[in-house]
Every structure is written in C-alpha cells, then in structure tokens.
Amino acid sequence: MSTPHIEAQNGDYAETVLLPGDPLRAKYIAENFLTNVKQVNSVRNAFGYTGEYKGHRISVQGSGMGIPSMSIYINELVRFYGVKTIIRVGSCGGMAPGVKLRDVCLASGSSTDSAVVANSFAAGVHFAPLADFKLLDTAYHVAKNMGIEPKVGDIFAADRFYNDDIDMKKLADYGVIGTEMESAGLYLLAAKLHFRALSVLTVSDLLFGSQEKTTAAEREKTFNDMIKISLETAIAQAD
Ligand SMILES: O=P(O)(O)O[C@H]1O[C@H](CO)[C@@H](O)[C@H]1O
C-alpha cells in the first residue's frame, strides 16, 4: 500500500508517532534515540522512521510547516496506517513573561487564526481544540521527574509565520504562552478522527524582550529535553 504522500507499507508505522515539523529533526530523533530503525518514508523528503525506544515500537515523521502540510500527514497516518497517538515535537516563540529560551512548553489547548477550526463547524460555533489530558498529565509528570519544569498553557497556532496584523501582546495578556503553526490543527484533527494528541514544544525565540535565538542547527538537533519527555510519555501511555 501507499498514500499520496507516504510510501510506507501496511504496518510500517507504530501506533504512536512523534511528529516534528522539520524532517531533519525526525532523522535526528531516529538516529539518536531509537534502535532497530527502519526508514519508512522519503516522499518529498518528509522523512519517516520506525524503531524502538526502550523496547517499545515508536515512529517519527516530519510534517512540514503549518496546518495544511501537517494535516496531510496526520490524515494519512491515522486513516490508512492505524496511528492512534501523535505527539508533536516542535519549536515555538515564547510569549508569556516567565517563558525563557529553550524552555519546554506543553500545549494544553491551542487558539488560532486559521480558518480550519471555524470552517469545521456552523457559523457561530467556536470549537476549543484541546490536548489529550492523559498525555498532558503524563508529559507533565515525566518532565518534573526529569527535573524540568514545563510551561503549560494555551499556544497560538498562527497561519502565517510573518504576520504583523495580530496583537500578540493582547494574546499574551490573555495567557497565551507561545506561538507556533500547527497545534490547533493537530487537536482539531484528534477530536475529529479520534486519536490522542499532545504538542510538546521548545522555545526557539522570544517574541518580546531578548533578541537571542536558537540556531537552525539547534532547532534541527538539540531539543533533547523535549524529545526525551515525548518518548517517555509515549511509552508510559502505552503501558
Ligand atoms: O519546529 P517546527 O516543528 O517546524 O515548528 C515551528 O517552526 C516552523 C516555523 O519556523 C513552524 O512549523 C512552527 O510551528
């Protein structure tokens, strides 16, 4: 079998998939955290791998940037490859006062300016895309046990990376802790297709204050706290 964007065969993906936006982050995770690794997708260089973490079968798949690209991979993984749990491992811009560069954020919910949420319901209905509570609770305690204090809250999933039309300070004032480009779409699809989802994010830059940023190489390779939290959460929820 194959799908328009995935060449993997039936059974090539594990039931739990880590989903970074960057396909090279998928490669890094597979090469550095998984054993018995097999590459299962290279269509469009959206690399996908399946291997083992502490004896548990796990896959990792690059999803590209933004809700439209990510939605293609999620639909194909869940509808055709039987995936049941998706943990996004992404980067985000920090927005809340206490959020620092390289902090790990857990998106308990996700606001968005993407039309995809509004378009899924009748006019006047404003669906609130939320994380799976068991995954969120597990990831929080896994992080705490690793000595990491994750920031938990609402993540603004922006349709455009470059956008000066949105009042980000107001969103921060309403408690939004960070911004990226996928979480609302992930949680919406989880509700629609009945799989479990969580976004675990590393702060790669700050919207207000310090201009210090992580490098592209760091975003590709060294978000190890986020990766370990996500893998430990994946195997804890599988038990
Ligand atoms: O690092 P990833 O997972 O790609 O996530 C963030 O980085 C990209 C923008 O640079 C967007 O996809 C955004 O959500």
Ligand SMILES: O=c1cc[nH]c(=O)[nH]1
């Ligand atoms: O989408 C993103 C990712 C990182 N930082 C941002 O400001 N936005």
